[in-house]
Amino acid sequence: MARHIILLTGASSGIGRELAMVLAQAGHTVLALARDENKLRELAKVNALIVPVPFDLTDTGAIGELCGRLANSHPGIDVLVNNAAVQVDQRLDAPGYEDSTVEREVALDLVAPILLAKGLLPRLMANRGMVVNVASALALAPKSTAAVYSTAKAGLVNFSAALSNQVPEIAVCTVYPPVVDTPMTAGRDTPKVDAGVVAVAIAEAIESRRNNVWIGKAKALRLMARLSPRLAGAITRRS
Numbered sequence: 001m002a003r004h005i006i007l008l009t010g011a012s013s014g015i016g017r018e019l020a021m022v023l024a025q026a027g028h029t030v031l032a033l034a035r036d037e038n039k040l041r042e043l044a045k046v047n048a049l050i051v052p053v054p055f056d057l058t059d060t061g062a063i064g065e066l067c068g069r070l071a072n073s074h075p076g077i078d079v080l081v082n083n084a085a086v087q088v089d090q091r092l093d094a095p096g097y098e099d100s101t102v103e104r105e106v107a108l109d110l111v112a113p114i115l116l117a118k119g120l121l122p123r124l125m126a127n128r129g130m131v132v133n134v135a136s137a138l139a140l141a142p143k144s145t146a147a148v149y150s151t152a153k154a155g156l157v158n159f160s161a162a163l164s165n166q167v168p169e170i171a172v173c174t175v176y177p178p179v180v181d182t183p184m185t186a187g188r189d190t191p192k193v194d195a196g197v198v199a200v201a202i203a204e205a206i207e208s209r210r211n212n213v214w215i216g217k218a219k220a221l222r223l224m225a226r227l228s229p230r231l232a233g234a235i236t237r238r239s
Helices: 014-025 037-044 060-073 099-126 147-166 195-208 218-227 229-237
Strands: 005-009 029-034 050-054 079-082 130-134 171-176 212-214
Touching (some): 005 014, 005 099, 014 029, 014 037, 014 050, 014 195, 029 037, 037 050, 060 099, 079 099, 099 130, 099 147, 130 147, 171 195, 195 212
Parallel strands (some): 005 079, 079 130, 130 171
């Protein structure tokens, strides 16, 4: 089995933390990126192949420099996993829902993944690598109280397709999880998939270089969104 050097965003909790451990246990070097340096250092104690990369992806103007540093320090980098995301569960007209919050959500969920792929593309192409974009079932049927998140994830799906067409030298995979049991979904009274299940599915997709991964109820929602968008929308409104 090939050993990869993987940049994984959102690595300090949820899917990202589980995935970092799964990948490192399989012998891959994981460049674990997140804002919380303390959590990253604790994670690195679990496995020496996990390398902390503390960084705030909402600082989009610094992403190019970050990519340059990583390309120089790890020229063999061959996989990018865009996993970091934030979902603000609010109506657009909710009191206190500031423009800056919208901008941060779009920056983290859509702009940062695009800029990371752009910045690392020379190394990914040279190493015949792979980009994994963790989207959401809400990209298929948007949730009324997560308009910005749903829109950003739909944009990420389209970016995956465009990148795959533009750069055939690399593999591009889009992952569609349903509601996952993570800190981001804490307090929601809805069935959730374990983050470890999603992590294993992503790790397997990296090994097989799959194009799309549909997890749990996202499989059914995919078909439903095609056959009955209204019904699919009714389901996601309750998610």
